[in-house]
Amino acid sequence: MSKPILAIVGRPNVGKSTLFNYLGSQRVSIVEDMPGVTRDRIYMDAEWLDQKFTMIDTGGIELESSDKILTAMRYQAQLAIEEADAILFMVDAKAGMTTADEEIATILRGTRKPVLLAVNKADSPKDMTDVYEFYGLGLGDPMPISSANALNIGDLLDEIIKILPTNQDEERDDDQIRVAVIGRPNVGKSSLVNAVLGEDRVIVSDIPGTTRDAIDTHFQKEGTSYVLIDTAGMRRKAKIDLPVERYSVIRSLRAVDRSDVVLMVIDALDGVTEQDKKIAGYAHEAGKGIVIIVNKWDLVEKDTKTSLRFTEEIRSELIFMQYAPIMFLSALTKQRVHRVTELIKFVADQNAMRVSTSVLNQVIEDAVAINPPPSHRGRRLKIYFSTQANVKPPTFVFFVNEPEIMHFSYLRFLENKLRESFGFEGTPLKLVVRGRKEETE
Numbered sequence: 001m002s003k004p005i006l007a008i009v010g011r012p013n014v015g016k017s018t019l020f021n022y023l024g025s026q027r028v029s030i031v032e033d034m035p036g037v038t039r040d041r042i043y044m045d046a047e048w049l050d051q052k053f054t055m056i057d058t059g060g061i062e063l064e065s066s067d068k069i070l071t072a073m074r075y076q077a078q079l080a081i082e083e084a085d086a087i088l089f090m091v092d093a094k095a096g097m098t099t100a101d102e103e104i105a106t107i108l109r110g111t112r113k114p115v116l117l118a119v120n121k122a123d124s125p126k127d128m129t130d131v132y133e134f135y136g137l138g139l140g141d142p143m144p145i146s147s148a149n150a151l152n153i154g155d156l157l158d159e160i161i162k163i164l165p166t167n168q169d170e171e172r173d174d175d176q177i178r179v180a181v182i183g184r185p186n187v188g189k190s191s192l193v194n195a196v197l198g199e200d201r202v203i204v205s206d207i208p209g210t211t212r213d214a215i216d217t218h219f220q221k222e223g224t225s226y227v228l229i230d231t232a233g234m235r236r237k238a239k240i241d242l243p244v245e246r247y248s249v250i251r252s253l254r255a256v257d258r259s260d261v262v263l264m265v266i267d268a269l270d271g272v273t274e275q276d277k278k279i280a281g282y283a284h285e286a287g288k289g290i291v292i293i294v295n296k297w298d299l300v301e302k303d304t305k306t307s308l309r310f311t312e313e314i315r316s317e318l319i320f321m322q323y324a325p326i327m328f329l330s331a332l333t334k335q336r337v338h339r340v341t342e343l344i345k346f347v348a349d350q351n352a353m354r355v356s357t358s359v360l361n362q363v364i365e366d367a368v369a370i371n372p373p374p375s376h377r378g379r380r381l382k383i384y385f386s387t388q389a390n391v392k393p394p395t396f397v398f399f400v401n402e403p404e405i406m407h408f409s410y411l412r413f414l415e416n417k418l419r420e421s422f423g424f425e426g427t428p429l430k431l432v433v434r435g436r437k438e439e440t441e
Helices: 016-025 068-083 099-109 125-130 132-137 153-163 189-197 241-258 274-285 306-317 337-351 357-370 408-422 436-440
Strands: 005-010 043-048 051-057 086-092 115-120 176-182 202-208 215-221 224-230 261-267 289-295 326-328 383-390 395-400 430-435
Touching (some): 005 068, 005 099, 016 051, 043 274, 099 132, 115 132, 115 153, 125 132, 176 189, 176 241, 176 274, 176 337, 189 215, 189 224, 189 261, 189 337, 224 337, 241 274, 261 274, 274 289, 326 337, 357 383, 357 408, 408 430
Parallel strands (some): 005 086, 086 115, 176 224, 261 289, 289 326, 395 430
8 A cells, every 4th residue: 555645845944844743743643663763754654534644844945045955955845746645835824925935836836736725823813814815825725723832733634634645555466576676866776676687587567656757567586476666766857966865765655655575775885874764764664574785785895794894784773673684785796686586585475474373372471481571560461362463564462461561672572582483584573562351352
């Protein structure tokens, strides 16, 4: 399922980030807080009235400026507008309608995409008269809100849902393994795709995907069907590095949503960057199988411990993704490329693995005997029963006496025991704790 994308745009300092952060702090976000996952993001997955969507927080649009940063912010916002399914345009009630607002509105009217106009900083009834002038932007009824005081935010979300396309399950062949090739621009994603397909493969077809400008390439190897989703093709209207790098993430989000396995491509010369962490964190939280590909390995000067040092660096930077296998290769020289599909198949199987209830409970019983559960104020946690509720990712439910006593560190211990017993290499695990009474509900 590919979630619709909402771009939040407007001049600098109208309150876009305040709204974005407020929604996150109110747990509208469906992404759980997990230790080690990068939270400094330009995007947030959200859900309202059973509709899931992704919000993109943009830099403010400053249309006439020689300042390089402001110019970059303008291009960032324009790229977000181009990629989004709908747009939330925010203006400032206290500042009133400005020439910049009018110019942005002209751009938005030309997109032919649904636009919702939110007038922020309408903190009191006396500010309501300042809202009416924004009818002059020609974008429909302006909605007064206050991000800082949380006024009319629920109504705003109701209207957002109305302009977004509904979540729809994509028709797909469950026997196919769908692989998203993601990463920053110029790390070698297209070269890797071409190298994989250039071997002895049966290429079925090249079909445009739902991701804009991405191509779904169907091929087969050793009886297994694959679909490669290449997200490398960015439309570049100007030579702008920062915006393209920042908003290439939007295509990666769409590709991840549609995939079973993610190939996270990292440039061996650059190492892990903040952008890599953001994209990898999204794939992790989406529960996808993950393989970390370190490309351009042929350009690295090596000694006997080079790969070990690189591995330690990656594990340190992507601390939430210790389970992901790392492959060092060169798409240019084809070094180790022949192993890529083999590893994809292995990780896909791990992501879809099921464990019998009897075996699972025996493993948990042994783990509890080795390391008893925590206690709190004289009450000790008891794990009565465990079961696997789902796959992709493997999801385990633990029925306990008092869920609030379960500490994340003990859940991490249980996760490690599950990995020791069953593998689950290349896939995140989801562990859910419920009270015993919930078992019969």
